[in-house]
Amino acid sequence: MSSALTGLLRHPIVQAPMAGGVSVPRLAAAVSEAGGLGFLAGGYKTADGMYREIKQMRGLTSRPFGVNLFMPQPEQSGAGAGSTTAAGAAPFDAGAVEVYAHQLAGEAAWYRTELGDPDSGRDDGYDAKLAVLLDDPVAAVSFHFGVPSPEVLASLRRAGTFTLVTATTVEEALAVERAGADAVIVQGIEAGGHQGTHRDVPDNDGSGIGLLSLIALVREAVGLPLVAAGGIMRGSQIAAALAAGASAVQLGTAFVPTPESGAAAAHKEALTDPLFVGTRLTRAFTGRPARGLVNRFLREHGRYAPAAYPEVHHLTAPLRKAAAAAGDAQGMALWAGQGHRMARDMPAGELVEVLAAEAGAVWAASAADAEGGAGR
Amino acid sequence: MSSALTGLLRHPIVQAPMAGGVSVPRLAAAVSEAGGLGFLAGGYKTADGMYREIKQMRGLTSRPFGVNLFMPQPEQSGAGAGSTTAAGAAPFDAGAVEVYAHQLAGEAAWYRTELGDPDSGRDDGYDAKLAVLLDDPVAAVSFHFGVPSPEVLASLRRAGTFTLVTATTVEEALAVERAGADAVIVQGIEAGGHQGTHRDVPDNDGSGIGLLSLIALVREAVGLPLVAAGGIMRGSQIAAALAAGASAVQLGTAFVPTPESGAAAAHKEALTDPLFVGTRLTRAFTGRPARGLVNRFLREHGRYAPAAYPEVHHLTAPLRKAAAAAGDAQGMALWAGQGHRMARDMPAGELVEVLAAEAGAVWAASAADAEGGAGR
Numbered sequence: 001m002s003s004a005l006t007g008l009l010r011h012p013i014v015q016a017p018m019a020g021g022v023s024v025p026r027l028a029a030a031v032s033e034a035g036g037l038g039f040l041a042g043g044y045k046t047a048d049g050m051y052r053e054i055k056q057m058r059g060l061t062s063r064p065f066g067v068n069l070f071m072p073q074p075e076q077s078g079a080g081a082g083s084t085t086a087a088g089a090a091p092f093d094a095g096a097v098e099v100y101a102h103q104l105a106g107e108a109a110w111y112r113t114e115l116g117d118p119d120s121g122r123d124d125g126y127d128a129k130l131a132v133l134l135d136d137p138v139a140a141v142s143f144h145f146g147v148p149s150p151e152v153l154a155s156l157r158r159a160g161t162f163t164l165v166t167a168t169t170v171e172e173a174l175a176v177e178r179a180g181a182d183a184v185i186v187q188g189i190e191a192g193g194h195q196g197t198h199r200d201v202p203d204n205d206g207s208g209i210g211l212l213s214l215i216a217l218v219r220e221a222v223g224l225p226l227v228a229a230g231g232i233m234r235g236s237q238i239a240a241a242l243a244a245g246a247s248a249v250q251l252g253t254a255f256v257p258t259p260e261s262g263a264a265a266a267h268k269e270a271l272t273d274p275l276f277v278g279t280r281l282t283r284a285f286t287g288r289p290a291r292g293l294v295n296r297f298l299r300e301h302g303r304y305a306p307a308a309y310p311e312v313h314h315l316t317a318p319l320r321k322a323a324a325a326a327g328d329a330q331g332m333a334l335w336a337g338q339g340h341r342m343a344r345d346m347p348a349g350e351l352v353e354v355l356a357a358e359a360g361a362v363w364a365a366s367a368a369d370a371e372g373g374a375g376r
Numbered sequence: 377m378s379s380a381l382t383g384l385l386r387h388p389i390v391q392a393p394m395a396g397g398v399s400v401p402r403l404a405a406a407v408s409e410a411g412g413l414g415f416l417a418g419g420y421k422t423a424d425g426m427y428r429e430i431k432q433m434r435g436l437t438s439r440p441f442g443v444n445l446f447m448p449q450p451e452q453s454g455a456g457a458g459s460t461t462a463a464g465a466a467p468f469d470a471g472a473v474e475v476y477a478h479q480l481a482g483e484a485a486w487y488r489t490e491l492g493d494p495d496s497g498r499d500d501g502y503d504a505k506l507a508v509l510l511d512d513p514v515a516a517v518s519f520h521f522g523v524p525s526p527e528v529l530a531s532l533r534r535a536g537t538f539t540l541v542t543a544t545t546v547e548e549a550l551a552v553e554r555a556g557a558d559a560v561i562v563q564g565i566e567a568g569g570h571q572g573t574h575r576d577v578p579d580n581d582g583s584g585i586g587l588l589s590l591i592a593l594v595r596e597a598v599g600l601p602l603v604a605a606g607g608i609m610r611g612s613q614i615a616a617a618l619a620a621g622a623s624a625v626q627l628g629t630a631f632v633p634t635p636e637s638g639a640a641a642a643h644k645e646a647l648t649d650p651l652f653v654g655t656r657l658t659r660a661f662t663g664r665p666a667r668g669l670v671n672r673f674l675r676e677h678g679r680y681a682p683a684a685y686p687e688v689h690h691l692t693a694p695l696r697k698a699a700a701a702a703g704d705a706q707g708m709a710l711w712a713g714q715g716h717r718m719a720r721d722m723p724a725g726e727l728v729e730v731l732a733a734e735a736g737a738v739w740a741a742s743a744a745d746a747e748g749g750a751g752r
Contacts, residue, residue: 170717189565190586207654210566210586212616213607213714220718231589240588240616243738278583338589341546342596362619367743 004162004182005225005247008064008139010035011356012242014227015348016252017068017142018193018335019043024262025053027255027348029060034349035356037140037248043070047128054138064139066164069130071146072123073309074199096306097287101315103304107297111322111331118311130155137161142185144196145288147172153180164227166196169209173218183225185250186211186218190231192253192337194290195281202307205289208281212244219245233342235358239366242359253337254355258348266329270295271336271343276329279340285320285333287312293340296330297323380538380558381601381623384440384515386411387732388618390603391724392628393444393518394569394711395419400638401429403631403724405436410725411732413516413624419446423504430514440515442540445506447522448499449685450575472682473663477691479680483673487698487707494687513537518561520572521664523548529556540603542572545585549594559601561626562587562594566607568629568713570666571657578683581665584657588620595621609718611734615742618735629713630731634724642705646671647712647719652705655716661696661709663688669716672706673699 005012013036017023020041028038040057042050050067057065097118108115130152133141137159144166156163157180166185167173173184175198187196188211195208209217211230218226228246232238233254241249255261257268270276276293282302283289288309292298297319305312323331344351381388389412393399396417404414416433418426426443433441473494484491506528509517513535520542532539533556540559543549551574552560563572564587571584585593587606594602604622608614609630617625631637633644646652652669659665660678664685668674673695681688699707720727 188586188588190589206582207656209714210564210588210607212564212586212588212613213566213609215616216607216610216613216715217717219612231586231592233589234592234620236595236620237588237592239742240591240620243619243742244610244612244616280583338585339592341593363742366615366619366739 008162009037009248011352012238012248012359013037013352013355014066014248014250015039015255016193016229016250017041017043017066018252018256018263019045019068019070020333021262021264022256024260025056025060027258027260027262028065029057030258030260030348031255031352032061032063032065034352036352037064037066039066039068039140039142042067042129043124043144045125047125047132050129051132051136054132054136066140066142066162067133067138068142068144069126070124070144071148072126073145093306093308097308097311097315100301100304100306100312103301104315104319107319107331111319111326113318113322115319116314116317118308118315120310120314122310124310133161134159140164142166143181144194146198147175147179147181150180157182166229167218168195168197168214170217170221172198173222177222177224181224183227183247184218184222185227185229186214186246188212188214188228188230189281190338191229192279192291192340193335194286194288197289200288200307200309205281211241215241215244215246231337231339233337233339235355235360236362237339238355238359239362251355253335253340253343254351255348256336257343257345258351259345260348264324264327264332266324266327266332267334268345270329270334271340276334279336279338283307283309283312285313285316286310290333290335291337293334293336295332295334297332384538385413385624387728388614388624388735389413389728389731390442390624390626391415391631392569392605392626393417393419393442393520394628394632395444395446396709397638397640398632400636401432401436403634403636403638404441405433406634406636406724407631407728408437408439408441410728412728413440413442415442415444415516415518418443418505419500419520421501423501423508426505427508427512430508430512442516442518442538443509443514444518444520445502446500446520447524448502449521469682469684473684473687473691476677476680476682476688479677480691480695483695483707487695487702489694489698491695492690492693494684494691496686496690498686500686509537510535516540518542519557520570522574523551523555523557526556533558542605543594544571544573544590546593546597548574549598553598553600557600559603559623560594560598561603561605562590562622564588564590564604564606565657566714567605568655568667568716569711570662570664573665576664576683576685581657587617591617591620591622607713607715609713609715609720611731611736612738613715614731614735615738627731629711629716629719630727631724632712633719633721634727635721636724640700640703640708642700642703642708643710644721646705646710647716652710655712655714659683659685659688661689661692662686666709666711667713669710669712671708671710673708
C-alpha cells in the first residue's frame, strides 16, 4: 500500500460514503475506530449540515476519516431533444423532465405528497463545501460524478488532505491522474448506488465494466494507488481485489445492514429478502444510473426516466421519503450492489475486523499453496 | 484444488473452447503440453468433425484435454410474439427471424453471398457427439447453454470423464450441482463470446453479474469446485479469482491472439486496435447474447436482432464467413471479453507459463505482506 494510504488505514477497507442518510457519523466513526477509513457523505447536504457532521465525527473518533462530495453537473444546453452538448453528453430535455413528472403524479397522490421541484439546484453547494474543507481540513476527501479541477486538488493536498476520485473506465482513471488526485476509486458495474461516471451518456448504457477486469486495466494505465469498489462483501473478495492490483477496497452495501448505519429498516431487510430477486441500474429515482434492488417503482418507471440529474432526484425525493416513512420498500430507492445477498447484520467495527480476518486467512492459505504453484 | 481437477492441470488454467475456428487442436495441444487444460470446441461441428479433431489432438499430445458441447436449444412453442413458454423463456417468433432476414438482405448483397437457412438445425448433433464421447472418452467435457441430464453426466463420469457446466447465476450453479456435474464454470458478464445462460430471457438483459461478485456468491451456494471465466488476461487476475474461491480459471480472449489460435488475422489485430473502443453483448450475429467488439454490423443490427438461437446464427454464418474472407473486421463477429486490450501475442504454451508465473508472483508478494495484515 502506498505510504499515504497506509497512514490512513490499518486495514485496507474504506467505508463507502452513502448519501441520503446511510453514512451517518456513528457508522463512519465505528469504521475508523476499527482501523478502516470511515466516510461521511457530503452529497445532498448543505455546507453547514456537512460541517456539523464533521464536528460530530471529531467528537466520536480521533482517527482519520473522509468526506465525499458530488461534482456539480455541467450546464445543460437546454436546446431540446436531439441536440448534443460537447463530448456527447446527454442532451438536456426540460420537456422530458416535465413528462416524467406527469407520469409520477400517481405516485404523489398515492403517497399523499407533492413532487419535489426539479430545479432545486444543480451544484449541491460544492463551492461552499470546498471552502469548509479547506478552512478546517479532514484527512481525506473523495469526489463522485466527475473530476475536480487541478487547482482544487492541489489546494486540498496543500491542506494535508488525501484526495480520491471515482473512475469507471480507463479513460476516466487517466483523467483523474492527470488532474492530480492521490488515488483512483475504480468502480465496477457491480456497485450499488450511483455509478460515478464523469458524464452520463445514455448511448453508453450497458457498457459498464466488471470490477476484476477494470482493476487490471486501470492498474496498467495509471500509476496512482487504486481503491476497488463494487460488490465486495467478503474478505476473500478483498484479497482478490488486492491480488489484482488494488491497494484497498471500498464497501458500501456491506455496511448498510449494520446497526450504526442510518439506512431505513425496510432497506436493510430488503438486502436479504428473497422477494427481491436482483438489482438493476436505473435512472428512475434520480435521473442518473444507479443500482438498486428491483422493486415496483423501478419496474414501472425505469424505462421512462430521462437522463436528467439532479432534476429527477429532486422530483422524486418527497416520494421516496414518504415511502420510507410508510415502511414501503416498493417505493424506496433500495440501493444495493450485486453481492447484496451476502449482507451481514453485525456492528460495523466488528465487520471490519471480520473482513480483515477473512482476507488474512486467504493470504495465509495461499502462502501455504504458493510452492505448489497451483490454486487452492 | 480438488484432486480430480489437480490430475488434469499443472497450472490452474483452462483454455476456453471457442467455436467457429478459434479453438483448433494446435492451440489446445499447446495449452495442455504447457500444463494447462486445452479444450476443443465441439459446437458447430458434425460428430465426425469433432471426432477427427479429437484424434488429431491425441497425435499432438498425450496430456489431458477437454471437449465442449453446446446444449440443444429447447423446442419453441411457435405461438408467436407475446406468448411465453414455460419458465419465462423468450417466446419464439418465426416472423421476427424473417423480418431480420429481410433487414440483412443488404449485407448479403454487399458481401455477394446468400443468407444461410435459419432452420439448419437446433440440436447441434448433440446425441451423436455424446455417443462418440462415451465410446472413446476424453479427459473432460464441458457444456454451454444449459444443463445436461443427470443420466448424461453420470454416463460420462462412469466413462472416467470430468464434467463441467457453465453457470451465470447462483440459481444456474445450483442446477449444475443438482444434475451431478463435477465442476461449475462461473461466467461473469465480462466474458467474450456467448453468455452460457441456461435459457435466453430478453427480460433479463442487463442483469448479468460481474465475475468477482459471482465467484463469491456461487462459492457460498454450491460445494463443487469453481472455474472462473470472464475478462481474465493477467496472472494477477488468476490469483484474484482463486483468492475469491475459484479452483481454476478459464481464459478465452487471452488465447485468441496466439499464433496457434485459428482466429482470423483481422480478429486478432482488432483486440488491441484503438479503432475498436469497447465491447457489447449483442444478439446481432447469432440470436443469443454474446460479447464482441463494437463494429458496424453490431451497431447497425444489434437492436433489431431477435432472440432466436441458433436460427440467427445459421442466417448470418455466410455473411461472417464472407467478411472474414475479405478481411473486413466491420462485418465479422469479433468475440472479445472486457479485458481485450490486455491481449498478448505470444505462443500459447509460453502464455500459460507467463500467466502462471504472474499468479505465483502475486502469491509470493502477498505472503510477504500477510503478517502486516494490510494490502500491497
